[in-house]
Amino acid sequence: MAKHRAKVTRRWVWPAAALLAVGGLYLAGVLVSGGRSNGTGAVAQAPCDRPVRVVTASSYAPVLAALTTGARARDCLQVEVTEADGRGAAKRAADVNADVWIADDSSWAADAGSAGLAQAPTAGTGTVLATSPIYMVTDSATGASLQKAGGGWLGLARLVSEKAARLVVRDPEGSGDGLVSAGSAAEAVWLDKDMDASALWLAEAKQTARTVTGDSPALPAKAGEVGLVPEYELLRDPKAAADHAVLPGTDHTALLRYTWLPLAAATADPARAAAMERLRTRLTGDDAAAQARAAGLRPADASRTAGDDSLPSPTAAPFDVLGPHHVDHVFATWYAVDRRTNLLVAVDISGSMAAPAVGSASSRIELVRQGCRSVAGLLPDDSRMGLWEFGSELDGARDYRSLLAMTPLTAQHRSALAGAVTELTSRRTGTGLYDTILAAYTSARDAFQEGVPNQVLVLTDGRNESDKKTLTAAQLSAALLKASDKNRPVQLSVVTFGTAGDAKAITDAVEPIGGYVDNLSTATEVAAVFIHVAAGGLHH
Numbered sequence: 095m096a097k098h099r100a101k102v103t104r105r106w107v108w109p110a111a112a113l114l115a116v117g118g119l120y121l122a123g124v125l126v127s128g129g130r131s132n133g134t135g136a137v138a139q140a141p142c143d144r145p146v147r148v149v150t151a152s153s154y155a156p157v158l159a160a161l162t163t164g165a166r167a168r169d170c171l172q173v174e175v176t177e178a179d180g181r182g183a184a185k186r187a188a189d190v191n192a193d194v195w196i197a198d199d200s201s202w203a204a205d206a207g208s209a210g211l212a213q214a215p216t217a218g219t220g221t222v223l224a225t226s227p228i229y230m231v232t233d234s235a236t237g238a239s240l241q242k243a244g245g246g247w248l249g250l251a252r253l254v255s256e257k258a259a260r261l262v263v264r265d266p267e268g269s270g271d272g273l274v275s276a277g278s279a280a281e282a283v284w285l286d287k288d289m290d291a292s293a294l295w296l297a298e299a300k301q302t303a304r305t306v307t308g309d310s311p312a313l314p315a316k317a318g319e320v321g322l323v324p325e326y327e328l329l330r331d332p333k334a335a336a337d338h339a340v341l342p343g344t345d346h347t348a349l350l351r352y353t354w355l356p357l358a359a360a361t362a363d364p365a366r367a368a369a370m371e372r373l374r375t376r377l378t379g380d381d382a383a384a385q386a387r388a389a390g391l392r393p394a395d396a397s398r399t400a401g402d403d404s405l406p407s408p409t410a411a412p413f414d415v416l417g418p419h420h421v422d423h424v425f426a427t428w429y430a431v432d433r434r435t436n437l438l439v440a441v442d443i444s445g446s447m448a449a450p451a452v453g454s455a456s457s458r459i460e461l462v463r464q465g466c467r468s469v470a471g472l473l474p475d476d477s478r479m480g481l482w483e484f485g486s487e488l489d490g491a492r493d494y495r496s497l498l499a500m501t502p503l504t505a506q507h508r509s510a511l512a513g514a515v516t517e518l519t520s521r522r523t524g525t526g527l528y529d530t531i532l533a534a535y536t537s538a539r540d541a542f543q544e545g546v547p548n549q550v551l552v553l554t555d556g557r558n559e560s561d562k563k564t565l566t567a568a569q570l571s572a573a574l575l576k577a578s579d580k581n582r583p584v585q586l587s588v589v590t591f592g593t594a595g596d597a598k599a600i601t602d603a604v605e606p607i608g609g610y611v612d613n614l615s616t617a618t619e620v621a622a623v624f625i626h627v628a629a630g631g632l633h634h
Contacts, residue, residue: 237339486524493526556592
């Protein structure tokens with residue numbers, strides 16, 4: 095299993111007006127702001143001896159301490175604070191029975207797992223309390239190249255692709271700025287092209303990227319490196335900012351969003367919910383912006399203090415919060431354990447697969463062979479991968495033939511897979527596409543394994559034809575819906591090399607089970623789709 099980093103301090107509970115400083119960092123405090131409505135019109139009181147348990151990112155802890163200290167003792171609401179950063183913070187929140195988790199970005203909610211977060215808008219779930227933009231920090235020559243490339247995140251992505259720059263990011267599972275930095279660079283490619291291209295770019299960028307572990311910021315160490323650093327880190331080290339070119343991004347702003355994420359169990363308890371609401375009111379009150387700025391953060395609206403010109407101010411609109419699939423891309427790119435999957439690949443071997451792909455001297459079937467090798471190399475040993483070929487009546491009346499059963503990728507299985515992939519060759523045969531899609535989907539459902547993605551990837555010329563006995567598109571749609579099992583979900587993806595019209599027919603047929611269809615033409619697109627499969631699978 096992956097080692098999910100969570101930096102955790104001791105927990106402190108202090109009576110009203112108490113403040114503890116350790117090494118200059120305020121760790122705990124007390125909020126008391128009694129007599130406020132809980133949103134129902136009634137005023138609820140929490141017992142004085144039960145603190146509000148808060149798990150917070152370390153960079154927000156000073157804000158929390160400052161805003162929850164100095165109230166009067168009669169208000170009797172205590173705050174117990176635990177610091178936890180990164181991917182392990184959600185588990186920490188569950189372990190300490192926290193009332194609320196203040197994460198250093200909203201995107202962490204997609205990876206909260208067993209924490210049992212409340213759903214928005216319950217108890218203010220999703221409220222942004224503070225922000226911090228992320229800058230591109232580099233040497234002057236690379237900074238000039240970035241400016242020449244447009245000064246934005248897409249320009250950075252292009253320089254990395256051209257090997258003219260190298261990313262430096264913090265460990266994505268260890269901090270919000272690591273996750274959002276890597277995700278934002280890939281997001282620029284996604285918005286410019288598509289998600290397959292984004293997955294491919296991120297995989298290639300990771301090969302040269304330097305990942306910073308621990309608490310140090312991702313500052314560049316030599317020429318050509320571009321560190322992705324949040325503003326609060328640069329404000330703590332003015333010399334680092336002064337010694338480097340610092341660019342905020344002209345096309346988009348990468349932004350950390352410190353987010354209020356209450357746990358469902360706490361919101362279901364009226365006393366806990368009332369206490370949390372008083373805390374949230376304090377953290378969004380009139381002096382919240384000033385305390386955020388004192389900690390090097392910006393308020394929720396991302397505005398800066400008037401006259402503060404120590405760093406160039408971002409002017410571009412922020413990227414959206416990274417969605418769950420985008421977060422999956424980052425983690426699956428960085429960590430092999432996140433690429434664990436069960437994958438059945440079915441390859442069309444009809445004659446049209448011998449045609450060359452656009453912009454390549456290689457045939458479609460050769461590109462598929464390369465892709466199969468690529469995805470097998472990316473998957474960890476405890477993944478399972480199977481391989482089918484299909485045409486028309488390849489195995490008696492069946493249109494498909496199993497070349498390799500879907501079993502764990504042991505050394506022996508990998509060797510057998512390599513041999514089976516090499517034998518994939520186009521031939522004169524029809525394309526029993528619809529029958530094969532249904533059979534592969536049903537096979538993967540029957541081999542379902544809990545706790546990992548279960549995927550079917552079908553690669554085809556895109557047309558169901560020259561098959562004597564075949565399902566219609568409508569029959570395929572109905573049969574897939576009947577075969578689907580909510581307790582054994584299978585992600586079905588069909589990659590076509592045919593016309594847009596052919597792809598549309600397949601899209602309509604697999605839509606009832608949420609199937610995904612990708613219509614490709616170029617060699618680069620084919621390579622990208624296999625990378626995307628390994629980085630979380632093909633879906634919207």
